[in-house]
Amino acid sequence: MFDFADLEIPLVGAPMAGGPSTPQLAAAVSNAGGLGMLAAGYLNADQLSGQVQQTRELTDQPFGVNLFCPADPNDNPANAEVLLQDYRQTLAPLGREYGLNLLSEELILPDYFHSLLDWLLTNPMPVVTFTFGCPSAEQIERLQMVSTYVGVTVTNPQDAILVTQASVDFLCIQGPDAGGHQSTFRVQDEVNQLPLSQLVPAVQAITDLPLVAGGGIGNSEDVQSILALGVEAVQVGTLLLLSDEAGTSQAHRDALQSGITETRLTRAFTGRPARAIVNDFVAEYNALAPAVYPHMHYLTAPLRAKAKDVGAWQYINAWAGTGLSQSQNKPTIEVISDIFDR
Numbered sequence: 001m002f003d004f005a006d007l008e009i010p011l012v013g014a015p016m017a018g019g020p021s022t023p024q025l026a027a028a029v030s031n032a033g034g035l036g037m038l039a040a041g042y043l044n045a046d047q048l049s050g051q052v053q054q055t056r057e058l059t060d061q062p063f064g065v066n067l068f069c070p071a072d073p074n075d076n077p078a079n080a081e082v083l084l085q086d087y088r089q090t091l092a093p094l095g096r097e098y099g100l101n102l103l104s105e106e107l108i109l110p111d112y113f114h115s116l117l118d119w120l121l122t123n124p125m126p127v128v129t130f131t132f133g134c135p136s137a138e139q140i141e142r143l144q145m146v147s148t149y150v151g152v153t154v155t156n157p158q159d160a161i162l163v164t165q166a167s168v169d170f171l172c173i174q175g176p177d178a179g180g181h182q183s184t185f186r187v188q189d190e191v192n193q194l195p196l197s198q199l200v201p202a203v204q205a206i207t208d209l210p211l212v213a214g215g216g217i218g219n220s221e222d223v224q225s226i227l228a229l230g231v232e233a234v235q236v237g238t239l240l241l242l243s244d245e246a247g248t249s250q251a252h253r254d255a256l257q258s259g260i261t262e263t264r265l266t267r268a269f270t271g272r273p274a275r276a277i278v279n280d281f282v283a284e285y286n287a288l289a290p291a292v293y294p295h296m297h298y299l300t301a302p303l304r305a306k307a308k309d310v311g312a313w314q315y316i317n318a319w320a321g322t323g324l325s326q327s328q329n330k331p332t333i334e335v336i337s338d339i340f341d342r
């Protein structure tokens with residue numbers, strides 16, 4: 001069974017769905033002595049299988065897989081359709097600039113969760129983590145029966161209680177400075193405002209389970225101060241976004257190096273709170289975005305894809321944590337050496 005104590009360095013390379021996580025990045029983190037993660041949030045089982053195989057060719061060290069728990073449809077407001085239609089109207093002029101008719105676009109909402117779980121039961125991984133909710137105790141137990149070490153990402157003490165009751169093996173604590181989506185359990189949840197340094201002790205008061213903590217970690221002092229709280233490992237995402245092995249798009253890399261250092265939590269892209277660089281899209285649409293998920297993700301996806309293709313970083317979801325200015329173009333091993341003083 002996986003054990004954090006067996007890692008050479010107490011580091012988890014954050015799963016980063018949508019491009020940045022690659023087999024190369026996961027393998028580089030594991031080869032450096034940490035735990036690399038693949039992000040299956042937007043993958044189907046065949047795609048995950050391909051990525052696992054590729055990663056195994058690049059490392060013989062353990063690595064893990066992260067899944068998104070599906071949202072409960074009842075989480076969306078009763079007038080979700082009206083809210084979505086309003087947002088379509090708001091974005092329609094921008095869509096036209098990219099040759100898209102957002103008003104008539106059909107939203108297809110794929111659900112790969114159960115097929116991914118089935119794949120993981122027949123192809124066991126050392127570590128699996130879940131985001132956006134907690135799987136059932138039965139689903140967790142089935143993974144544990146195939147010797148998978150199971151973690152769930154929480155952003156507040158209340159959800160830590162739920163997760164502990166579901167008998168997970170460990171918790172990932174995500175602070176409000178983290179880049180990308182917050183792992184809030186319900187679509188309408190507002191983001192916890194306790195900084196990571198206070199959130200960790202608040203969760204430690206609830207559970208003795210092993211903890212991983214991340215969000216806003218930018219240098220070795222941040223790493224040391226979070227480890228000093230008594231967690232098993234730190235989880236780092238944004239710091240790896242510019243690394244050579246990351247699959248971060250050129251547009252996203254351009255946003256990270258644009259000189260804009262302001263980030264904010266916004267529902268503008270997906271309907272769920274996520275920390276992104278404040279580019280033109282965030283500045284213009286943040287206040288108008290409804291909390292409807294995952295529909296908002298699929299509504300804005302074609303627009304973001306077109307913007308990405310033409311390098312228009314002002315209109316993509318440039319996820320980043322508050323430590324973004326410390327992210328650098330270099331091999332992952334060097335990024336890791338910098339923060340672990342090796």
Ligand SMILES: Cc1cc2nc3c(=O)[nH]c(=O)nc-3n(C[C@H](O)[C@H](O)[C@H](O)COP(=O)(O)O)c2cc1C
Pocket residue numbers: 014015016017018020039040041066130131153174177178179180181183214215216217235236237238239319320321322323
């Ligand atoms: C581009 C990007 C994509 C992310 N995608 C995921 C994901 O697929 N699953 C997940 O659990 N967390 C995801 N996260 C959040 C990270 O797991 C982690 O909480 C965060 O990166 C830590 O904060 P930091 O970015 O400040 O280091 C993502 C973060 C970023 C920056």
